[in-house]
Amino acid sequence: MKNIKKINKKKEIKLTAKEKKKIKKEKKNYKNKNSVIIEALKIVQEERNWISDEIIIAISKEIGVSYNDIEEIATFYSQIFRKPVGKHIIKFCDSVVCYINGYKNIQKKIEYHLKIKPGNTTKDNLFTLLPICCLGNCNFSPTIMIDKDIYGPVSTNSIIQILDKYL
CATH class of the missing domain: 1.10.10 (Arc Repressor Mutant, subunit A)
Structure with a gap:
């Protein structure tokens, strides 16, 4: 307390x-x-x-x-942020379905491109990367959500184009 x-x-x-x-x-x-x-x-x-x-x-x-x-x-509640976050919140689904369909590769590509790990915010305060257990979009997995926008299925090729929309 x-x-x-x-x-x-x-x-x-x-x-x-x-x-x-x-x-x-x-x-x-x-x-x-x-x-x-x-x-x-x-x-x-x-x-x-x-x-x-x-x-x-x-x-x-x-x-x-x-x-x-x-x-x-x-x-x-995980959706109440108790520390500063970036302008855009990237949530990547780490459920079993997204795992089977390769979310780990998407996560690694985001981490490399933005130079952050899950739970962190980019130095320019533009993006925060967060895992989430399910986005309810399993039929389009792997799935990410940026702010209120859901994308799926995403690939290591499409993720950079998606991120660029938020620059």
């Missing part, structure tokens, strides 16, 4: 009017304050790309839920 007093000594970060408005609108859909936590995290992450400790404090104040309750949820 993080020491909230230490976090509070850092510069306080406030939610934007846009973030507050979206969270307030979302809160109306839930009877319980805790139920809006995931949606609030998603709203803020959409604007800022990741969730810092200071942002958790701001969300806590906005929805009236403890820091620890929000922190538990933020660290549990």
Whole structure:
């Protein structure tokens, strides 16, 4: 558990009017304050790309839920980013089907081309590479997802052309 007093000594970060408005609108859909936590995290992450400790404090104040309750949820869900990520998130499916169809070669090509390993971000902060257990696109495996775009089947030849679309 993080020491909230230490976090509070850092510069306080406030939610934007846009973030507050979206969270307030979302809160109306839930009877319980805790139920809006995931949606609030998603709203803020959409604007800022990741969730810092200071942002958790701001969300806590906005929805009236403890820091620890929000922190538990933020660290549990893999799609809530707790450290800075690149402008574009590349998720490569590492399921059994994608494994059989050669995702490892795709992964190696991406790593070589971008000079990063899974879990890391390129030096220019353009791409973050993340494994994901399934993208639900097995009939077109191996599959990758960049931001909200799904590609498959991808090959070592097509992956560079796909990445170039995001430069």
